[in-house]
Amino acid sequence: MEEVKLLGFWPSPFSHRVIWALKLKGVKYDYLEEDLPNEKSQLLLQYNPVHKKIPVLVHGGKPIVESLVILEYIEETWPENPLLPKDAYARALARFWIQFGLQKAPIFHAFFQTTGEEQEKAIKEAQEVFKILEEKALGNKKFFSGDSIGMVDIAYGWLAYWFSGMEEAVGVKVLNPRTFPRLDSWIQDFKEVPVIKENLPDYANMVTYMKFMREKLTSHLPCHNH
Amino acid sequence: MAGEVVLLDFWPSMFAMRVRIALAEKGIRYESKEEDLSNKSPLLLEMNPINKQIPVLIHNGKPVCESLIIVQYIDEVWNDKSPLLPSDPYQRAQARFWADFVDNKVSGAAKKVWSTKGEEQEAGKKEFLEALKTMEGELGDKPYFGGETFGYVDLSFITFYSWFHAYEVLGNINIEAECPKIITWAKRCMQKEAVAKTLPDQKKVYEFVVQLRKMFVSE
Numbered sequence: 001m002e003e004v005k006l007l008g009f010w011p012s013p014f015s016h017r018v019i020w021a022l023k024l025k026g027v028k029y030d031y032l033e034e035d036l037p038n039e040k041s042q043l044l045l046q047y048n049p050v051h052k053k054i055p056v057l058v059h060g061g062k063p064i065v066e067s068l069v070i071l072e073y074i075e076e077t078w079p080e081n082p083l084l085p086k087d088a089y090a091r092a093l094a095r096f097w098i099q100f101g102l103q104k105a106p107i108f109h110a111f112f113q114t115t116g117e118e119q120e121k122a123i124k125e126a127q128e129v130f131k132i133l134e135e136k137a138l139g140n141k142k143f144f145s146g147d148s149i150g151m152v153d154i155a156y157g158w159l160a161y162w163f164s165g166m167e168e169a170v171g172v173k174v175l176n177p178r179t180f181p182r183l184d185s186w187i188q189d190f191k192e193v194p195v196i197k198e199n200l201p202d203y204a205n206m207v208t209y210m211k212f213m214r215e216k217l218t219s220h221l222p223c224h225n226h
Numbered sequence: 227m228a229g230e231v232v233l234l235d236f237w238p239s240m241f242a243m244r245v246r247i248a249l250a251e252k253g254i255r256y257e258s259k260e261e262d263l264s265n266k267s268p269l270l271l272e273m274n275p276i277n278k279q280i281p282v283l284i285h286n287g288k289p290v291c292e293s294l295i296i297v298q299y300i301d302e303v304w305n306d307k308s309p310l311l312p313s314d315p316y317q318r319a320q321a322r323f324w325a326d327f328v329d330n331k332v333s334g335a336a337k338k339v340w341s342t343k344g345e346e347q348e349a350g351k352k353e354f355l356e357a358l359k360t361m362e363g364e365l366g367d368k369p370y371f372g373g374e375t376f377g378y379v380d381l382s383f384i385t386f387y388s389w390f391h392a393y394e395v396l397g398n399i400n401i402e403a404e405c406p407k408i409i410t411w412a413k414r415c416m417q418k419e420a421v422a423k424t425l426p427d428q429k430k431v432y433e434f435v436v437q438l439r440k441m442f443v444s445e
């Protein structure tokens with residue numbers, strides 16, 4: 001089997017998407033930690049010249065970048081324990097929900113990087129996203145992908161763990177378990193899946209990192225909250 | 227795999243064009259329903275309640291949304307001819323990466339060129355030309371992004387060519403001077419029947435964009 005390497009960053013939810021997929025499929029790999037936010041390594045710049053970002057999966061010396069592209073690659077290369085449905089229509093639906101998360105990312109960036117009115121707007125929009133996810137994407141299922149986790153759950157993994165770190169750093173609770181009970185159940189169930197549970201960054205360290213990033217991103221803004 | 231195929235369409239949309247090219251490449255018969263985006267049909271709102279956008283492919287009554295997702299769906303269901311994505315997983319990953327790049331970098335910057343003015347437009351123009359140059363670098367000496375044959379990345383990107391005249395006039399840029407290889411590639415793609423029959427006339431698109439611009443910019 002050809003060598004598999006992952007260039008990652010310990011607090012990154014995108015890095016973790018790849019870790020989870022590899023572990024769910026029992027793929028052995030070497031992990032290389034990028035020393036962000038210090039200097040990006042020569043290796044990273046060589047493997048991802050266009051975006052210069054992690055995660056980068058390197059398989060037999062060939063790099064694949066962008067976490068969602070990596071997930072599809074992993075799914076196709078190691079078909080055991082499939083993360084996408086077999087049926088083409090169900091796959092299109094799964095991809096739609098993954099894309100939905102991507103399209104709504106700016107709302108969560110705004111929540112994390114702004115203050116005042118702009119942040120208020122982002123909070124409202126984020127709650128609309130949660131409503132749609134609960135009602136249309138999750139419905140009565142245990143996981144987005146059904147009885148067991150799949151690519152959609154992996155894509156939303158940041159919501160299950162990193163988002164509460166963001167909420168702590170910002171000082172505002174947005175995903176209220178009473179307002180979004182089904183989404184909250186999904187979060188608890190997702191974190192209990194052994195591969196997920198065993199592959200999460202230390203919570204306190206993650207929150208510290210979030211607080212550091214929040215401070216960095218808002219220090220130029222007036223009246224920012226800690 | 228046949229059955230009824232309906233496309234909720236909008237003639238100037240470069241995203242809808244992607245689906246039309248894919249359907250043409252595969253020789254799939256379908257019904258095109260032109261949407262009036264200022265007055266969206268009940269069918270569109272029913273089939274795409276989340277984003278309320280075209281294109282939507284309705285196959286045997288079931289909707290598929292998002293242009294690149296639709297193209298992948300078409301490729302997987304009608305898998306007996308004219309493959310759009312490569313078969314090798316690494317090549318597929320490269321194709322997905324570059325189609326994403328078109329959607330993230332090219333598309334966003336292109337919008338700034340026609341929908342803004344002043345400093346914002348200048349920044350958008352710079353971003354747009356940089357993105358095109360990056361695409362040019364990726365194309366290299368290959369006839370198509372897909373290599374010897376027209377593929378997924380070509381399909382994702384060529385539809386923007388129908389808007390080039392609009393970008394050039396409204397942005398006061400010369401794309402051929404900046405990125406000659408992109409124009410050579412585009413003209414090569416236009417030799418394909420599926421592309422030539424799908425892409426609307428650039429002047430017609432320009433007239434449409436001039437009207438659309440009024441909604442974004444006061445001049």
